Amino acid sequence: MRGRRGEDAVHAGTPPDSCAEADVRAEGEDSVTDGIAAAAERTIRTGEVELCVAELGDPARPTVVLLHGYPDSKEVWAEVATRLASDGAGFHVVLYDVRGCGRSTAPKPLRGGFTLEKLTDDFLAVIDAVAPGRPVHLVGHDWGSVQSWEFVTVPRVQGRIASFTSLSGPCLDHFSHWIRKRLTRPTPRRIAQLLGQSARSWYVGALHTPRLPEALWRGPLGRSWPGVLERIERVPNDSYPTASFPDDAAHGAWLYRDNVRERLLRPRPDAYAHAPVQLIVPTQDPFLSQRLYDDLESWVPDLTRRTLAARHGMPRSRPDQLTAWIAEFITSVEEGAPRPGAASPGPYAQRFGGRLVLVTGAAGAVGRATCLAFAAAGARVIAVDQDAEAAAHTASLARSAGAPHAWAEAVDIADERAVEKLAHKVRAEYGVVDVLVNDAEVGLSGAFLDTSADAWRRVLDTNLWGVIHSCRAFGGQMADRGQGGHIVNTASAAAFRPSRTLSAYGASQAAVVRLSESLRAELAGRDIGVSVICPGYARTRDDRPARLLAPRAYPPEKVADAILRAVLRNAAVVPVTPEAKAAAVLSRVAPVSLRAAARLGRRPR
Template sequence: MVSWKRRRNVNSAGVHLALFEAVADDGTATADDAPTILLVHGWPDTHVVWDGVAAHLARHARVFAYDTRGMGDSDRPLPVSAYRIENLADDLFAVAAAVNPGGKVHVVAHDWGSIQSWEAVSRSGAATQIASFTSISGPSLDHVGALLRHNITHPTPRNLGTSISQMVSSTYIGLFHLPLLPRLFLGVLGSRRVWREFLHLMDGTPRDAITTAATLRRDMNSGVRYYRANIGRRLLFPSPRTVAVPVLELLNTRDFAIRPATFSTTHRYVTRLWRRDGATGHWLPSTHPAYIAENVRNLLATLDGDRLVPESFTRTRRFGPGQAFTGRLAVITGAGRGIGRETARALAELGCDVVLADVDTAGAEETARLCKESGSATAVYHLDVADTDAFIEFAKDVAREHGVPDIVVNNAATSLSGSSLDATDEQVDRLLEIDLRGVLTGCREFGRQMVTRGTGGHIVNLASAAAFTPQRGLGIFAAAKAGVLLYGESLRAELAEHHIGVSTICPAVSGAPAPDEVAAQIVAAIRADKAVVPVAPEARIGYRIYRFTPWISRVIARRQGVGATRP
């Protein structure tokens, strides 16, 4: 827990801003040389929206927050012009100078706090006062204006779709520009109970997660001036500038107010940019404070030489065009060769950091070497997925040393061919322990971690076309893979409410596709959240035959044969 100590008022060109310092309730003292973090809230919040985030950061840093002009305990100037974004940026610099005179601050901002912080970090010389900027649910108005202008002057279905989607999400902004209706509307919405119900309906935010100030109704009405003073003039006449301050974007893919495509051009203007995507909603400071704190600590560790995250590689990395999975952590079993290696390489090329597990440690080390060529951070573990206890400990080690993974690929497998009547008990047990029980363990252990974290994720399980194309000589192998397929379908339904996707990949048995082709299909399945992916024409045809005319599959199976049982 954390409490806020009122420090003083900061004078910014005659406007007094209420400044607060976070104090850990256990009395933990912060080192004098600890980094200084400045939290900037949005509309219609005050500094108290940061309660949870500050609680996680206060033991490692000096944490400050302030009520922005017009909100909470700060002054409420009447003219709309007083709320221009240039004045809001001046406020931020004034507060930064007050909390760390002559030094720098790490800015973490949400919603309108992020919008005004973009104005601040875009100024020449901003890096002399701002060491880093973590942006949450608040784009640069200049970036958005330039993007909208480009979409209008270069109309394509995709560009127009992006613009229309964001305009629909932003219809409330038009309401805020009307003369009387906003006050009537916000008069009702300004009730704490009604506001909590509204956010729960729109964003799925748990009612008990919303922290509001006693000044909520007044803050809502004052904050309307932010929209009136800035939206029209900055979107119509954008002036995007190069940002030298290191920036981390925490992008919420389920944000009802700000669509993800709005941030698609940030990399054009920021020289050092990292990005993390999460299946999260708009009010991230309230719903996932630990997630924000983790990413802020990792960013500071990246910039300051791993001062805050010992014995761990960080998961914030440079974002650029084509790096769709930047900042995500992927765990791949059976990563020492074949499909596992190619999948690791494909994910690393798209920005993932990778944890590689295999019984063949030397092979996994070679995979790590190849992934590092793409700039990926890597870690290698020895793991026999048939050893359930070892697998459980491995999952705990990953979470402790590297964080909860965003992507898990249960790829480790073995095979068994020949008559099922000739197979030994040892052969059957070994195959089922690796091909089926290993997948179950990976899904359960990492699935629990993803659910607890609450920011979504994706699980990929490797099955086989044998799961739906019966063949003589593959009965036991097919039984294991059919189990993987049906378990994946069931788990997908179970985890859907947690925004965790589950994909089952089914490569062809005979004429098997190349590992890099399977890896490409795995990446595509993660991108599109596909349920079942047969790989190669034979597998795709077999899947449809078994679904719609299974009797044909049975006839074909009687006429096929597969070689002798493998030891």
């Protein structure tokens, strides 16, 4: 454990629970908080309360303070904290159990002990101890965000916060002004917004009921909560929440009782942020409407907005994405660089900004164009190709096109073990892929009787088995994560029409179409979309596809745009060029005509 700093803010008496051991350990010795690897713990006294604080990473680096919400404890940040403190980000990460939660003690009496003013005292005591004289970067989720809004808008904390990232927790003062604006200047849309948020906030009134919430949390609701989280938030029912959860939830009801009514009735008129703010809004939050933040620019001069296709529990369900955005935002503040995500780089930015996208066949014309299209939308891109140098070139172009991060991986997708190894590496280093685009393929023409068995194997190994390997490896990770995703498989118009000279290639493409349709049905219940894109030519590894499409105004960039639109709309089968669309229609309504054309020796392009 590191030596103490801010000695006057650290309690010298006997700390509660396991923090006692951490406080008397020799310098340099780490303790391990449940779910947080290599975290050093200490106890900090603030008034009558003792706070259990955990630290990870290099104290010489910028300090990031992670504040948990209700009814959580600091362990909710386990994976985010570990990632932020790792060599990739390298921050000094601080977490603490809010008063009354986890290993921190509760105030006595509980009534009046959870006001935002006292929570501000706690925060100042912690940062005085862990980062004396230095501003910290603050990240808050749920009630951790609600209290953080207080810190970032009150004068006595000004200068101590370098940046603030808000997750699923509005400022109570801003919320009150939002309600008043809709009551004093009502329109049908504003009334609908007000009624919608009122329905989402049903639990606030329930938590004001005397004694009942405490009885439920310490009884049946507390016992069933892990299963509820697994079903609603789609997060694994593992070692979280911790054993202290029933008491944490019971104590935390006073966060609502001590603050909500007071601030809604008497909001501060000067709740302006004195630090840059990054707002990350989950699009599927069952408790908070996205409309709550419509007027936020008037309160936050330096605001970066981002949306994430997730539910309320983002710290556990999307730690990889949050880590990337938090680290990127903090780095921009530290370096004085333009804020990432502050401007919309393209029409798809709100949907794909910061998402992790993996594209196979990234050295081909369409694969490269797809990488650049996702990069222009602000996605993180992994360019995969058998040609290592070409994949690296695509990744470099993606970074220049706007990707906050782009990596290259040299893998033969026909090799099942190599694809599985890549999937494990990607998950460990970058997170679970949000969008998988399978574009790697080989082209082959020739009569069936002239095509060798080895040639058939080469086509099927890449065009079909490569898609199967990727869908199994990365689609399986999407399913395990439980937060959805999207798979795009590229095929061809050859999937719809027979040809005397494309038996091997056409068979592989038809198989990809049927595989994609079957996967779409199977994975729909897991919120994983599957699309198959069918351009109108037999593509090869060189630049010939670009030359073929250019005269008809269908360059690879238009195919890439069709891929992004397919993900956005969750389209099933997308023929791209006019000949592909015609072939798709004729295969259903006039298959005889297509068979007749095949006998004439026409080749689909």
